[in-house]
Amino acid sequence: MEKLTKISAIAAPMLRINIDTDQIIPARFLVRVTNDGLGEGLFAGQRYGRDGKPNPDFILNRAPYDRAEILLADRNFGCGSSREAAPMALRQRGFRAVIAPSFGGIFFNNCFRNGVVPVELPIEAVRQIAAEVEATQGQGKVGVDLEGEAVTTPSGAVFKFRSPPLLREMLLxxxxxxxxxxxxxxxxxxxxxxxxxxxxxxxxxxxxx
Amino acid sequence: MTGPRTFFEKVWSDHVIADLGDNTALLQIDRLFLHEMSGSVAMRQLAESGREPAMRELVFTVIDHVIDTAPGRGLDQSRSKAGPEMIRAARAGSRRYGFNFVDVDDPRQGIVHVISPELGVALPGLTLVCGDSHTCTVGGVGALAWGIGSTEGEHVLATQTLPQVRPKAMRVNFEGKPAKGVYPKDMVLALIGKIGANGGIGYAVEFAGSAIREMPVEGRLTICNMAIEFSAKYGFVAPDEITIDYLKGREYAPKGAAWEAAVRYWRSLPSDPGARFEHEVTVDCGGLSPQVTWGTSPQQVVGIDGRVPDPASADDPGTRTLIERAAEYAKLKPGQPIQGVKIDVAYIGSCTNARLSDLRVAANVLKGKRIAGGVQGICVPGSTAVKRAAEAEGLDRVFRDAGFEWHESGCAMCGHMGNDRLADLRVISTTNRNFEGRQGPATRTHLASPATVAASALRGQIADVRGLIG
Structure with a gap:
C-alpha cells in the first residue's frame, strides 16, 4: 500500500455539495480488467465535452489547477456508489488529499487504501482555504500533514483535523x-x-x- | 450487566473479534457477495497478493452488472466493450476458488441484492458485505449489510474479517398508514428530502414504526436500499415474524434444528425497549403524496403536486448553487410544476424496485392501456425468479400489451456502462440515483415509485398515479 505523510501542493477549489462517485468517475470507465488508466476517467462528464475534447472551463483543465494534488469540496464528497475507482482515479491523476466538511463513508475508507487522505474540516475552514488559494491565482500552496493532523493555508493559518487512528497509521x-x-x-x-x-x-x- | 441495547449493538458486538481501539473493531464477516464488476477486481487483487480465500464456502458470486438483458442473451453478452472479458474473469475466478457461483443462465440469477434475500444468503443478524453501495438493501431481512470497496473485498476474501469504525445509531420511525398512491419508495424519498443526502453520514439506521411493522419484506428491501442515498452505509429492519416467514425454506436458510435455533436467536435481536439512539427522525406516512425527484440528487424531491424550487429560497450559497446547477442539468425552471414534465422513457428495474410486488403494482396501473406515443417503456425484472413468477401471472403480457419491453434480469440501465441508449433523454425511473450522467450522457433521471412510473408512461409526462388507481 502506498504511504503518505506530508504534502505541500496546489489545491483546486470545487466547492460543491454532494459530489458523487458517478461524477468523480462515470461507471463506463469501470468496465475494464485492469486498474490502470482510471485517471483519464476522472470527472470525465465535466472534464471533456461530448466530442471528447477537454472542456476549457473545467477547473482541472486550467493552469495551475491542472497540477493540483489537493481538492477542496463541500459536504458529502464521494457519496453514492462504492466504486474504488473513484479514489484510484484521483490518485492516478495526481491527487493526494481531498479536504471537505464530510465524506461518503465507503469512499472515505477507500481513500486510505489508495494513497489519498480525506480530510474533514468545517465548511468555514474549507472556504477560507479556497479564498486564500484564489487570492494567489492558485499559486499558494496548501499543506496537509497526516502525522500531525493539520492543514496549513497559503497564508500560514493552521487547521487541525481528526482521522481514524488505524487508517491513519496504515497510510503513514x-x-x-x-x-x-x-x-x-x-x-x-x-x-x-x-x-x-x-x-x-x-x-x-x-x-x- | 448491560442496559437496553439496539438491534445494531447486539449484532455488532456478536461479530467483534478484536477491539482495535478508537471505536474500531475487527469484525467477523458472515457472507461476502461478489459480482463481475467489483468482485473481479477483488479476486484479481487477491491473486496478485498470492493469498487464498480464507472461507470460500461463505463467498457467493453472481453476474448482474454488465450482462446484457436482451431476450436470448449469451453467457458473456454485454453492451460494454470490456464486459465479456470482465464476466469471464469473474466466472473463472469463482470456479477456481470454489465459491457459490450463480451464472447467467442459472434460474437463480438476478441483481445481487434481489437474489441475496431470495436465496436466503442474507439472514437476520448476519454481517454481509459486497463491493456495491446498495448492499444495505438486504438490511430489509435484518442482516447487517453494507457496501465496501474492492480492496476491502480483497481483505474479506483473504481473512473473512474486516476492520470497521463503529457507526452511531439512528432510528427512523415511519408512522401511520401510507396515503393512497404512496409506496415504500415514496416514503424513503420523502425521508431523504427531509434530512438531506448527507443526513445519515456516520450512522447505522434502523427503520421502525407502525408502517414498517406492517410492511412486507419486499417493501422493507426498497426502503433499506435507499439508506445509502442519504449516506448511511447501513440500513435495516430488525427481524420479526414477517421476516421469519419470508425466509423459511429458502435455499441457503438453515433447515430443521438449525432453523429452530436460528429463529430463537433472531427473536432476541430486536432493539430492547428504552434502547438509546443518537438520532431519531419520524415521518408521518399518512400525510405524504407520491414523490418524484426533479434534480441530480435524491434529496431534490417534491410531492407530485410540488414545484421545482427557486434557488433564491435556499438559506446558504452552497445549496443555492446546488439547486441552480441541478435545474440547469435537468432543463427545468424554478417554480415549474413537476407534474406535466414530458418524458421520453419510463424505466422499471433495479435493486430498488424490480421485485414481484413492484411489477404487480405497475402492471395494475398499465393493465388494458397503452403507453403514450413516443415514450419508450422498459421493464427489467430484478431477478430471473421474479421474471418467471411474473410470467406465470401473465404480468409480462400486461407490460408488453401496454408497449413496454420485457427484459432478462440484470442491473441494466440503472447505471451507464457504455450503452448510450438513454443519452440526452428524460427518464422517469424506479432506480435509486438521479446523479448527473448516472443513466447516460446528459440523461435526466426522475426517481419515483413503480406506480408513478407506470402512470407517467401512460400520460407521456410526469403524472399523479392517484387518479388511475382505485
Missing part, C-alpha cells in the same frame, strides 16, 4: 492491512470456535441440522 506506514489482520490468527480462531457453536448456521449456508 504504507502497511499491508491483510498482513496486520493475519497476525491475529489465533484470536480469530478463538472467536470462531465460540461463535460457530453459538451461530452454526452462520458458518454453513443452508445448514440442515
Amino acid at each position: 506506514a504504507g502497511a499491508d492491512e491483510v498482513d496486520l489482520t493475519l497476525r491475529r490468527g489465533e484470536q480469530i480462531g478463538d472467536f470462531r470456535g465460540k461463535d460457530s457453536a453459538k451461530r452454526p448456521w452462520a458458518y454453513r449456508p443452508g445448514l440442515a441440522n
Whole structure:
C-alpha cells in the first residue's frame, strides 16, 4: 500500500455539495480488467465535452489547477456508489488529499487504501482555504500533514483535523492491512470456535441440522 | 450487566473479534457477495497478493452488472466493450476458488441484492458485505449489510474479517398508514428530502414504526436500499415474524434444528425497549403524496403536486448553487410544476424496485392501456425468479400489451456502462440515483415509485398515479 505523510501542493477549489462517485468517475470507465488508466476517467462528464475534447472551463483543465494534488469540496464528497475507482482515479491523476466538511463513508475508507487522505474540516475552514488559494491565482500552496493532523493555508493559518487512528497509521506506514489482520490468527480462531457453536448456521449456508 | 441495547449493538458486538481501539473493531464477516464488476477486481487483487480465500464456502458470486438483458442473451453478452472479458474473469475466478457461483443462465440469477434475500444468503443478524453501495438493501431481512470497496473485498476474501469504525445509531420511525398512491419508495424519498443526502453520514439506521411493522419484506428491501442515498452505509429492519416467514425454506436458510435455533436467536435481536439512539427522525406516512425527484440528487424531491424550487429560497450559497446547477442539468425552471414534465422513457428495474410486488403494482396501473406515443417503456425484472413468477401471472403480457419491453434480469440501465441508449433523454425511473450522467450522457433521471412510473408512461409526462388507481 502506498504511504503518505506530508504534502505541500496546489489545491483546486470545487466547492460543491454532494459530489458523487458517478461524477468523480462515470461507471463506463469501470468496465475494464485492469486498474490502470482510471485517471483519464476522472470527472470525465465535466472534464471533456461530448466530442471528447477537454472542456476549457473545467477547473482541472486550467493552469495551475491542472497540477493540483489537493481538492477542496463541500459536504458529502464521494457519496453514492462504492466504486474504488473513484479514489484510484484521483490518485492516478495526481491527487493526494481531498479536504471537505464530510465524506461518503465507503469512499472515505477507500481513500486510505489508495494513497489519498480525506480530510474533514468545517465548511468555514474549507472556504477560507479556497479564498486564500484564489487570492494567489492558485499559486499558494496548501499543506496537509497526516502525522500531525493539520492543514496549513497559503497564508500560514493552521487547521487541525481528526482521522481514524488505524487508517491513519496504515497510510503513514504504507502497511499491508491483510498482513496486520493475519497476525491475529489465533484470536480469530478463538472467536470462531465460540461463535460457530453459538451461530452454526452462520458458518454453513443452508445448514440442515 | 448491560442496559437496553439496539438491534445494531447486539449484532455488532456478536461479530467483534478484536477491539482495535478508537471505536474500531475487527469484525467477523458472515457472507461476502461478489459480482463481475467489483468482485473481479477483488479476486484479481487477491491473486496478485498470492493469498487464498480464507472461507470460500461463505463467498457467493453472481453476474448482474454488465450482462446484457436482451431476450436470448449469451453467457458473456454485454453492451460494454470490456464486459465479456470482465464476466469471464469473474466466472473463472469463482470456479477456481470454489465459491457459490450463480451464472447467467442459472434460474437463480438476478441483481445481487434481489437474489441475496431470495436465496436466503442474507439472514437476520448476519454481517454481509459486497463491493456495491446498495448492499444495505438486504438490511430489509435484518442482516447487517453494507457496501465496501474492492480492496476491502480483497481483505474479506483473504481473512473473512474486516476492520470497521463503529457507526452511531439512528432510528427512523415511519408512522401511520401510507396515503393512497404512496409506496415504500415514496416514503424513503420523502425521508431523504427531509434530512438531506448527507443526513445519515456516520450512522447505522434502523427503520421502525407502525408502517414498517406492517410492511412486507419486499417493501422493507426498497426502503433499506435507499439508506445509502442519504449516506448511511447501513440500513435495516430488525427481524420479526414477517421476516421469519419470508425466509423459511429458502435455499441457503438453515433447515430443521438449525432453523429452530436460528429463529430463537433472531427473536432476541430486536432493539430492547428504552434502547438509546443518537438520532431519531419520524415521518408521518399518512400525510405524504407520491414523490418524484426533479434534480441530480435524491434529496431534490417534491410531492407530485410540488414545484421545482427557486434557488433564491435556499438559506446558504452552497445549496443555492446546488439547486441552480441541478435545474440547469435537468432543463427545468424554478417554480415549474413537476407534474406535466414530458418524458421520453419510463424505466422499471433495479435493486430498488424490480421485485414481484413492484411489477404487480405497475402492471395494475398499465393493465388494458397503452403507453403514450413516443415514450419508450422498459421493464427489467430484478431477478430471473421474479421474471418467471411474473410470467406465470401473465404480468409480462400486461407490460408488453401496454408497449413496454420485457427484459432478462440484470442491473441494466440503472447505471451507464457504455450503452448510450438513454443519452440526452428524460427518464422517469424506479432506480435509486438521479446523479448527473448516472443513466447516460446528459440523461435526466426522475426517481419515483413503480406506480408513478407506470402512470407517467401512460400520460407521456410526469403524472399523479392517484387518479388511475382505485
